[in-house]
Amino acid sequence: MPELPEVETVRRGLTQLVAGATIDHVDVYYPKMVRPDAEIFTADLIGRKIEKIDRRGKYLLFRFSGDLTLISHLRMEGKYDVQPEGSPIPKHTHVIFHLKDQRELRYNDTRKFGRMRLVKTGTEATELKSLAQMGPEPTESALTLAYMQRVFGKSHKIVKPFLLDQSKIAGLGNIYVDEVLWLSKINPLTPADTLTQAQLSVLRQNIIAEIARAIQGHGTTVHTFSTAFGETGDFQNELHVYGHEGEPCERCGTEIVKIKVAQRGTHFCPHCQPYPPEMQEGLVDD
């Protein structure tokens, strides 16, 4: 479930719940999930204090005492929650961080896609290529129009997978890409380097504003996302196209369609987001 707004929502919840807590010991029930090997992973964490929790793109970065950082990616269904010591362990709980205050920080992940890496603080980029190559955060200061013009201008990749590429802009996923393209009236099949300066400017503003709004709404719950407090997000009520196939476009009434683009379900309004010129060649018009 987690794109940047959901990961940020989790980060804020976890900060309230476990920042300042100290690890007593750690149990790993699905060893493939962690690196280095579970034995080293668990041994290194004993007695460490969770000093703070950062985020970069869709990665959570738990900062521990003694210059240790846990890099955690939730992938599709990863979730953290905090439970009293000894509560029943659900089927899909894969890692438990036992805290010294009789609570447990638990990682749950139905599909087991999530991954954790324990590294020395400061070596994150060396240890993880995707962190080293991560594009700017979608904020007013980090995502400049000049940057947008430069990177879009040199790629002929169509804009949907372009925006999903974390090395271009950090944190966007399938839901918010569809939403910002609808807000910007850009067809998902448009090649990145054919967008006009005006379109890039509009797209940039919509990305920045939409991500900020989604964070304010505590993220989007479409399948099973919940915050660290076990609550759902609110932003699913603010979606315009994702999950709205067959419904009328809020702007023009045309039926929202769903197609496959770059192997991902893609929702858009065929009237507000017309196909780019090079795709319309050969189409019969009146």
Add this chain to the structure above:
DNA sequence: AGGAGTGTTAGTAA
């Protein structure tokens, strides 16, 4: 039974 799902990476081909 078959397909799709909020993500990412590896492999292959053009």
Add this chain to the structure above:
DNA sequence: GTTACTAACACTCC
């Protein structure tokens, strides 16, 4: 080097 498509990861839900 770039783009595009497939498979894989593992599991649930419709």
